[in-house]
Every structure is written in structure tokens, then in C-alpha cells.
Amino acid sequence: xxxxxxxxxxxxxxxxxxxxxxxxxxxxxxxxxxxxxxxxxxxxxxxxxxxxxxxxxxxxxxxxxxxxxxxxxxxxxxxxxxxxxxxxxxxxxxxxxxxxxxxxxxxxxxxxxxxxxxxxxxxxxxxxxxxxxxxxxxxxxxxxxxxxxxxxxxxxxxxxxxxxxxxxxxxxxxxxxxxxxxxxxxxxxxxxxxxxxxxxxxxxxxxxxxxxxxxxxxxxxxxxxxxxxxxxxxxxxxxxxxxxxxxxxxxxxxxxxxxxxxxxxxxxxxxxxxxxxxxxxxxxxxxxxxxxxxxxxxxxxxxxxxxxxxxxxxxxxxxxxxxxxxxxxxxxxxxxxxxxxxxxxxxxxxxxxxxxxxxxxxxxxxxxxxxxxxxxxxxxxxxxxxxxxxxxxxxxxxxxxxxxxxxxxxxxxxxxxxxxxxxxxxxxxxxxxxxxxxxxxxxxxxxxxxxxxxxxxxxxxxxxxxxxxxxxxxxxxxxxxxxxxxxxxxxxxxxxxxxxxxxxxxxxxxxxxxxxxxxxxxxxxxxxxxxxxxxxxxxxxxxxxxxxxxxxxxxxxxxxxxxxxxxxxxxxxxxxxxxxxxxxxxxxxxxxxxxxxxxxxxxxxxxxxxxxxxxxxxxxxxxxxxxxxxxxxxxxxxxxxxxxxxxxxxxxxxxxxxxxxxxxxxxxxxxxxxxxxxxxxxxxxxxxxxxxxxxxxxxxxxxxxxxxxxxxxxxxxxxxxxxxxxxxxxxxxxxxxxxxxxxxxxxxxxxxxxxxxxxxxxxxxxxxxxxxxxxxxxxxxxxxxxxxxxxxxxxxxxxxxxxxxxxxxxxxxxxxxxxxxxxxxxxxxxxxxxxxxxxxxxxxxxxxxxxxxxxxxxxxxxxxxxxxxxxxxxxxx
RNA sequence: GGGAGAUUAGCGCAGUUGGUAGAGUACCUGCCUUACAAGCAGAGGGUCAUAGGUUCGAGUCCUAUAUCUCCCACCA
Numbered sequence: 001x002x003x004x005x006x007x008x009x010x011x012x013x014x015x016x017x018x019x020x021x022x023x024x025x026x027x028x029x030x031x032x033x034x035x036x037x038x039x040x041x042x043x044x045x046x047x048x049x050x051x052x053x054x055x056x057x058x059x060x061x062x063x064x065x066x067x068x069x070x071x072x073x074x075x076x077x078x079x080x081x082x083x084x085x086x087x088x089x090x091x092x093x094x095x096x097x098x099x100x101x102x103x104x105x106x107x108x109x110x111x112x113x114x115x116x117x118x119x120x121x122x123x124x125x126x127x128x129x130x131x132x133x134x135x136x137x138x139x140x141x142x143x144x145x146x147x148x149x150x151x152x153x154x155x156x157x158x159x160x161x162x163x164x165x166x167x168x169x170x171x172x173x174x175x176x177x178x179x180x181x182x183x184x185x186x187x188x189x190x191x192x193x194x195x196x197x198x199x200x201x202x203x204x205x206x207x208x209x210x211x212x213x214x215x216x217x218x219x220x221x222x223x224x225x226x227x228x229x230x231x232x233x234x235x236x237x238x239x240x241x242x243x244x245x246x247x248x249x250x251x252x253x254x255x256x257x258x259x260x261x262x263x264x265x266x267x268x269x270x271x272x273x274x275x276x277x278x279x280x281x282x283x284x285x286x287x288x289x290x291x292x293x294x295x296x297x298x299x300x301x302x303x304x305x306x307x308x309x310x311x312x313x314x315x316x317x318x319x320x321x322x323x324x325x326x327x328x329x330x331x332x333x334x335x336x337x338x339x340x341x342x343x344x345x346x347x348x349x350x351x352x353x354x355x356x357x358x359x360x361x362x363x364x365x366x367x368x369x370x371x372x373x374x375x376x377x378x379x380x381x382x383x384x385x386x387x388x389x390x391x392x393x394x395x396x397x398x399x400x401x402x403x404x405x406x407x408x409x410x411x412x413x414x415x416x417x418x419x420x421x422x423x424x425x426x427x428x429x430x431x432x433x434x435x436x437x438x439x440x441x442x443x444x445x446x447x448x449x450x451x452x453x454x455x456x457x458x459x460x461x462x463x464x465x466x467x468x469x470x471x472x473x474x475x476x477x478x479x480x481x482x483x484x485x486x487x488x489x490x491x492x493x494x495x496x497x498x499x500x501x502x503x504x505x506x507x508x509x510x511x512x513x514x515x516x517x518x519x520x521x522x523x524x525x526x527x528x529x530x531x532x533x534x535x536x537x538x539x540x541x542x543x544x545x546x547x548x549x550x551x552x553x554x555x556x557x558x559x560x561x562x563x564x565x566x567x568x569x570x571x572x573x574x575x576x577x578x579x580x581x582x583x584x585x586x587x588x589x590x591x592x593x594x595x596x597x598x599x600x601x602x603x604x605x606x607x608x609x610x611x612x613x614x615x616x617x618x619x620x621x622x623x624x625x626x627x628x629x630x631x632x633x634x635x636x637x638x639x640x641x642x643x644x645x646x647x648x649x650x651x652x653x654x655x656x657x658x659x660x661x662x663x664x665x666x667x668x669x670x671x672x673x674x675x676x677x678x679x680x681x682x683x684x685x686x687x688x689x690x691x692x693x694x695x696x697x698x699x700x701x702x703x704x705x706x707x708x709x710x711x712x713x714x715x716x717x718x719x720x721x722x723x724x725x726x727x728x729x730x731x732x733x734x735x736x737x738x739x740x741x742x743x744x745x746x747x748x749x750x751x752x753x754x755x756x757x758x759x760x761x762x763x764x765x766x767x768x769x770x771x772x773x774x775x776x777x778x779x780x781x782x783x784x785x786x787x788x789x790x791x792x793x794x795x796x797x798x799x800x801x802x803x804x805x806x807x808x809x810x811x812x813x814x815x816x817x818x819x820x821x822x823x824x825x826x827x828x829x830x831x832x833x834x835x836x837x838x839x840x841x842x843x844x845x846x847x848x849x850x851x852x853x854x855x856x857x858x859x860x861x862x863x864x865x866x867x868x869x870x871x872x873x874x875x876x877x
Numbered sequence: 878g879g880g881a882g883a884u885u886a887g888c889g890c891a892g893u894u895g896g897u898a899g900a901g902u903a904c905c906u907g908c909c910u911u912a913c914a915a916g917c918a919g920a921g922g923g924u925c926a927u928a929g930g931u932u933c934g935a936g937u938c939c940u941a942u943a944u945c946u947c948c949c950a951c952c953a
Contacts, residue, residue, distance in 0.1 A: 005915090264952085268952090270952085274953045275953075276953090281951075281953080283951045283952080284951090388882075395949075487948085491949095526946090555901090557891090558890080561882085562883085569889075569890095571902095573901085575901095575916090578916095581913085582915090585913070587912080590912090731919095737918095738906090741907090745908085777910090838933060839933085842933085845896075853896095853897090
């Protein structure tokens with residue numbers, strides 16, 4: 001028995017358990033090793049264990065689950081691998097925060113104890129995430145669940161690191177890198193966020209060494225003056241041409257530095273003179289390198305000034321700036337200070353300012369890798385949806401630089417590099433060497449640093465399948481099929497997966513990438529942890545059920561478009577599920593009144609054939625849309641098929657048959673209704689898995705998740721057309737009744753003029769007699785030889801029809817209505833005339849269209865004429 | 878500074894090779910019709926941001942402009 005009403009809360013977890021117990025989420029090939037079904041594989045973007053999932057995750061994972069369930073039912077050998085990400089820096093920041101609350105610090109705890117805490121953290125939050133995914137209904141194979149730092153994934157990371165090191169793609173060196181003084185680690189370029197901030201442009205006077213006045217330098221960072229190695233002007237700048245090669249004296253520290261020329265300098269900005277600080281600015285680093293200057297480091301790793309800065313040493317850089325500017329002012333070396341808005345580089349995790357610093361780090365050379373990434377889209381191995389995202393992807397790869405992969409953190413994959421304390425030799429090995437390969441010393445130390453968290457994520461498509469081991473999974477499921485993810489990690493993750501998969505596995509890791517839009521709150525703001533407007537999917541699921549949430553996420557949202565989340569939308573969409581549920585109730589009711597249901601294909605009536613045709617049409621369309629990753633339109637199609645075609649019409653059509661006195665008719669009608677309904681459940685299962693499973697189990701002993709996708713009994717064009725005509729007649733009758741204010745309960749007669757209607761129409765109407773009487777309260781159908789004045793006429797596609805005046809008439813209403821109709825027709829006639837009377841249209845538009853428009857025009861003219869006649873008759877009467 | 882997207886009914890949105898604007902919801906009218914009032918049947922409501930252009934024909938293609946959002950970026 002179905003529940004009294006749709007109440008999802010109680011049942012969903014039980015249903016999920018049933019799926020798990022029956023191993024429904026496992027690929028078919030796990031049980032049938034020699035299965036040759038085509039594979040369909042998705043790797044889940046592993047959520048960070050920093051916290052819990054929000055609606056954006058729910059959107060991505062619902063999308064993935066939709067594809068997986070759909071493909072599973074279509075007979076693919078499906079595998080969806082779930083997992084979580086250790087999120088090195090993000091998690092470490094969180095743990096440090098929580099330690100702070102206990103009055104602890106990471107240094108106090110020590111590395112081992114800190115890591116123990118981190119693993120505890122993983123147990124807690126990783127577990128919560130899995131729970132959330134299960135509540136959402138995700139049908140992923142939990143036995144294959146991976147964690148970016150579990151044993152197998154550590155092994156993958158080691159192997160990839162070593163092989164890229166051996167090939168020379170990974171190297172160690174001292175370069176200018178992004179340094180977060182708060183997190184105290186290096187960051188990659190991708191991890192730096194630029195935020196516009198109000199600041200100033202300081203114009204500082206640099207006296208010439210020969211005492212002939214001074215040069216004015218405009219800078220946004222006066223405190224880096226200690227690291228200046230020269231000042232630069234544009235070689236074409238007339239103002240300074242004769243100064244090139246001369247020297248200026250750095251204020252405060254009184255150091256002589258040269259004036260050089262470089263094209264990098266823009267004449268029109270500031271004073272056209274730039275101070276060059278190679279150790280603390282990326283452009284200056286390049287300029288310095290071009291002109292052979294050694295960078296001078298002036299900052300400590302915590303963002304304070306170093307001993308090189310005299311009395312400013314150990315001051316925070318901003319404090320230093322303040323004092324220095326004051327000092328310069330008192331020396332009259334500040335020409336002016338202008339307000340200036342500049343993009344401030346900040347850490348994507350702690351949001352504090354980062355500093356470019358010289359530091360010894362590990363890097364990955366990306367030049368060749370980027371080509372691999374570009375090839376993938378160029379030669380069609382990888383399709384990115386929506387298409388526009390491809391440009392973003394391409395642009396990033398075209399401007400890529402070396403990837404700084406080492407982090408001065410503890411939570412992460414420790415770099416497998418070992419240094420000999422005696423001879424300084426460095427070794428990269430899969431396991432810790434006991435002796436130095438060069439001098440034989442056993443004073444060996446592992447590099448204390450860990451890898452960028454995105455290094456391990458980049459290997460996800462093959463690390464999850466068992467790389468570097470030669471596993472059955474790797475052979476069977478790599479490369480995977482579709483990747484579904486959010487747009488903010490295209491660079492961090494998607495591009496790097498493509499590059500590394502091509503490099504390591506020699507294959508593009510997936511053939512399609514679907515990039516979902518951003519989830520916003522109901523005010524249109526981006527949902528994020530920092531704005532604290534995130535919504536926990538569990539909360540919504542408890543309130544409305546997972547199916548409602550899933551439907552709401554998938555329905556009415558264009559592919560790749562941003563999505564505005566609101567509870568109202570969930571309430572709106574839930575109505576659809578309720579509708580599906582209630583149609584199940586109806587089926588249950590009619591089945592309970594029937595002893596036998598047997599589907600006899602030879603006994604389909606025209607309505608049955610119509611619904612099967614519509615079903616067939618819907619399936620075909622949905623297949624096409626899903627293949628194009630257009631879930632939005634696919635769900636739209638399901639919605640209108642189920643609600644409009646099935647519920648509003650077919651169920652009503654079926655009533656005279658399922659309640660028929662003839663047992664045989666009744667049995668067959670019930671069987672057909674059931675068949676169509678079960679197919680509808682299959683159609684909908686990928687969007688709303690729980691309710692469809694629940695209802696399906698009510699009518700069968702099988703699990704819908706395992707069944708094949710919806711399939712129609714056939715396609716019947718002639719009957720389809722007939723029923724469409726019936727439908728339009730029904731609509732016309734309803735409209736006419738309403739316009740004459742005929743009470744819905746009043747049974748009236750439908751009249752046909754025998755001389756003015758085709759035999760076919762009469763046949764169709766006879767066939768639909770039962771239905772018409774039921775749906776629009778038609779008492780009887782009179783076929784008359786001729787029609788006089790006592791009738792109300794209306795036209796449908798089946799021909800001309802009449803009501804008895806005395807049954808329906810209200811003269812005033814009638815006149816109003818006819819006038820309205822004439823107005824409508826007139827405006828359409830106008831539009832048509834503008835075309836068919838236009839010789840250009842007639843000669844250049846497709847002939848078919850011209851014909852169509854012409855016949856429509858003729859039809860309108862006759863209709864108009866008959867309406868005018870009617871009006872005339874009315875006036876007479 | 879560069880790039881991308883958005884702008885369609887009161888609201889939040891769909892609209893895939895250019896061919897007379899669509900569903901949901903809200904509002905209005907009438908119905909508690911034996912699956913469903915979380916429903917049924919109807920009605921109204923849009924010069925598709927603006928201005929040009931291409932075309933017989935533009936929400937759809939092109940060019941500008943405006944407003945909003947997002948991404949990228951070293952003009953010190």
C-alpha cells in the first residue's frame with residue numbers, strides 16, 4: 001500500500017539501504033567479469049574535508065547521480081567513484097583555528113601529534129560528507145571510496161612525483177614565489193586572489209649621486225626601498241634619456257644604484273620612473289634578471305622587515321611603511337601622495353595579503369604539459385560544456401607558468417625528497433633511502449614540506465582506479481566518461497587533471513566536462529563559506545525530502561547557468577512529485593478493483609496508442625537531450641509529458657475503461673495504465689530516485705534502479721493525430737461552455753451537422769464518445785441533417801459543431817465573445833498579409849512556408865466570415 | 878586593463894541550425910468532478926535592456942551603448 005500522502009522523510013534512508021544491501025551501485029562487471037557492456041564512469045570531484053557540503057555540492061552530485069542512474073538503466077556498465085580531498089592548506093588552517101580555541105598551536109603540538117589531530121578531523125568531517133551524499137541519494141560505489149591521502153593515493157602521488165622528477169619536469173630551485181606570511185607557506189599562482197583595495201601612490205625623491213637634483217619615483221610599496229637594485233625608465237622617454245647610466249642615491253640607506261632603461265616601463269604612468277625590487281615583485285624580478293642584478297631580500301617569512309632594513313628591522317611591513325614615509329617626509333623626500341586603487345594579492349585560504357618572496361621550492365615545469373591540455377580540446381578528445389568555458393580553459397593554459405608545488409605545511413603528501421646532511425646530495429625515492437647515494441652517509445633527512453593539495457587531486461582520474469598498479473579497474477574504467485564540476489576549479493583541478501592524465505596515462509581523463517554554474521542564495525549572492533550564507537542540504541532534505549531538493553536543482557536551470565536557490569522553488573517543484581505520487585494512488589485504486597490485469601497488445605484503443613506515441617516521443621527526445629548534457633530540457637520534457645499528457649489527459653481518457661463494466665476491457669485498461677505508469681517511474685527515476693523506487697516496489701517485486709530505462713510499446717502516428725484532434729475539440733468545448741457560463745455540472749448535448757462534417761470525424765467522435773461524456777459533461781451527441789437558427793456554432797479541427805441555443809445561450813456573452821474572436825483573427829490576418837502580400841516573402845521564403853501561411857490565411861478568412869454571419873444572426877434574433 | 882555571462886509575463890526562469898514568444902509560480906474567474914485543493918478548467922499579462930545593421934523575416938546573427946554578475950591580470 002502506498003502512504004496516505006507523499007511523505008518522503010521516513011522512507012528515504014530505508015530505500016537507500018536497500019540499494020546498498022543489493023549492491024546496486026556496483027558496476028555490473030564486478031559480478032560478471034567478462035561483461036562487454038560499454039562502460040560509463042564518473043569520478044566524483046572529492047569534496048574538501050574542511051567542513052560539510054553545501055547546495056553547490058548538492059547540485060553537482062545530483063547531476064552526476066542523474067547521469068549515473070540514467071546510464072545504468074540504459075544498460076551501461078556504470079561506475080561512480082566517490083571520495084574526499086584532504087585539502088592540505090584549507091584543512092590545516094581550520095585545524096589551527098580549532099587549536100587556537102584550546103590555547104594550542106601547531107608548533108606546541110609537534111608534527112606527529114598535529115597529524116594525529118588531522119586524521120581525527122578527517123574521520124569526523126569526511127564521515128559527515130559521506131552521510132550527506134547518501135542522504136542525497138548518490139548511487140556511488142562506496143567500496144571504492146577514495147581519499148586523496150589514503151595508502152593507495154599516497155602511492156600514486158609518490159610514483160608520479162618520482163617519474164616526473166626523473167624526467168626533469170619536477171625540479172627544485174630558488175625563485176620568486178607567492179608567500180603567505182599568515183599561513184607561512186608558498187602558494188601557486190592559482191591560489192592567489194586579487195582584491196581591489198584603496199591605497200596610495202607615493203612619489204619619492206631619489207637624489208642623483210652627483211648632487212644635481214633628484215629623480216621622482218612613484219611606488220605603491222615605499223617600504224621595499226631597501227631592496228631596490230636600480231631605477232628604470234623607458235628607453236624612449238625623452239625626459240630621462242640623458243640620465244640613463246647615471247646613479248641615484250637611495251634615501252635613508254644612502255646606497256648608490258644605477259638608472260637603467262627597460263621597455264617594461266610605461267612612460268605615461270606615475271613619473272615614468274620605476275624602482276626595481278627583484279626580491280619582492282614579479283615584474284621587478286624579471287627586469288632584475290634581464291639586467292643582471294642580484295635580488296636583495298628585505299623581508300622575513302612572517303612579513304616583518306629583516307636585518308637589512310636597519311632600524312626598521314623586525315617591524316611588520318605595513319608598520320615599516322608608515323614610519324618610513326614619515327621619515328621621508330621629514331627629510332622632504334616625499335613629493336606627493338596620491339590616492340590609488342590597486343589589486344591586492346591575497347591568500348585564497350586566509351585572505352591575508354601575500355608577499356612575493358625569494359624562496360627555495362619545488363616546481364613543475366608546465367610548458368609541455370600545457371600543450372597536452374590544449375591538444376585535448378583542439379583535437380576534440382575533450383568537450384567542455386558549456387562551450388564558452390573552453391575559452392577560459394584555453395586562456396589559462398596559454399599563459400601558464402611553472403607550478404610551485406611545495407608547501408610549508410604538515411597536512412599533506414610529504415615530498416619524497418631526501419637530503420644528505422653530510423654532502424648535501426639530494427635524492428627522490430619511492431621509499432626513504434638508508435644511505436646517501438653519493439657519499440654513503442646515513443645522515444639523511446626527508447624534505448619537511450608537503451605537496452600542493454591539487455597535486456594529488458590532479459591524479460584523481462587514475463589514482464582512484466588504482467594507479468600505479470596494473471588493476472582491473474584501471475584497465476576497464478580509464479579514461480572516464482563525464483566530469484561534472486563547478487567553475488571555480490577549472491584551473492586548480494580540471495586543467496591539471498587533463499595535463500597529468502595525458503602525461504602519465506597518455507590519455508585524456510574524460511571525454512566530456514560539464515561545468516555547472518554558481519549557486520546563489522535567494523538574494524542572488526554567491527553561496528560561500530566566507531559569506532556564511534551556505535545552506536546544508538541535510539536541512540532541506542529533512543524538511544522536503546531528497547527528491548524535492550534534487551528536482552529543484554535540476555528543473556528549470558539552463559546548463560551551466562547560475563542557479564538561485566530558494567525554498568519556495570522547492571515547494572513549487574515538490575508539487576510535481578506529489579502529482580506523480582497521486583497518480584500512483586489512482587493506479588493502486590483501480591487495480592484494487594480489478595481481479596485480473598493482462599496487457600493485450602492487440603487491444604489498444606486510440607487513447608492507449610496516443611499515450612504510447614507520446615511516451616515514445618518523450619524517450620527519444622530525452623535521450624538526445626541527455627546526450628547533449630542538457631538536463632534542464634530533458635527534465636522539462638519529462639515534466640510536461642507526465643503532468644500534461646499522462647495526468648491531465650491519459651488518466652482521464654482511461655477512466656471510462658478502467659471503470660468499465662466489461663471485465664475484459666477493464667483488465668486490459670488497467671494493465672495498460674500500469675505499464676505506462678511504471679515506464680513513467682523509470683523515466684523519472686534518475687531525477688527523483690526515492691519516490692520512484694518506493695512506488696515501483698509497491699507494484700512489483702523488483703528494484704527500479706536495476707531495471708532498464710523506459711520503453712514504449714510502439715509509435716502510432718494515425719491514432720496520435722486522431723487523439724490530438726479530440727484534445728483540441730475538448731479544449732474548444734470547455735472554452736465554449738465557459739464562455740457561455742454553462743455550469744460545469746450541467747450535462748448538455750453536442751450537435752453535429754451531418755452534411756458538413758467528414759465521416760472520419762464522425763468515427764473519431766464516436767470512438768471518443770465515452771471520454772467526451774466523462775470529461776466535458778456531454779449528455780448525448782446528436783447528428784442532424786441540417787442546422788437552423790437555434791444553434792450555437794463553434795469550430796475545431798474535426799469540423800463544425802453546435803450546441804442547442806436553449807441549453808447554453810446568453811446573447812450578450814455570445815456577442816462579446818464573437819467580437820473578441822474577430823479581433824483576434826483580424827490581428828493575425830494583418831500579420832499574415834504583411835507576409836504573403838509581400839512579393840519578397842513569396843519569392844524568397846521557403847515554398848513550404850509560403851503555402852502554409854497562405855492556407856492559414858484562407859482558413860482565417862472563412863472563419864472570420866462565419867463569425868460575422870453569426871453576429872448577424874444574433875442581431876436578428 | 879582584458880575576457881565571459883546575464884538583461885524575456887508581477888517574480889524566479891526555459892527558449893539547440895533565424896519563420897507569428899513558452900512552462901512554473903503569483904494574480905483573476907469558475908469548480909471540494911469518486912488519484913491529487915500540494916488539485917481541475919479557463920482568462921489576463923511581454924515593442925524579448927537600448928540604438929543601429931544583415932535578412933523577405935531577428936529573442937535568436939553582427940556592431941555599439943547601458944546596468945548587473947563572475948573570472949583573469951605585474952602598469953610600478
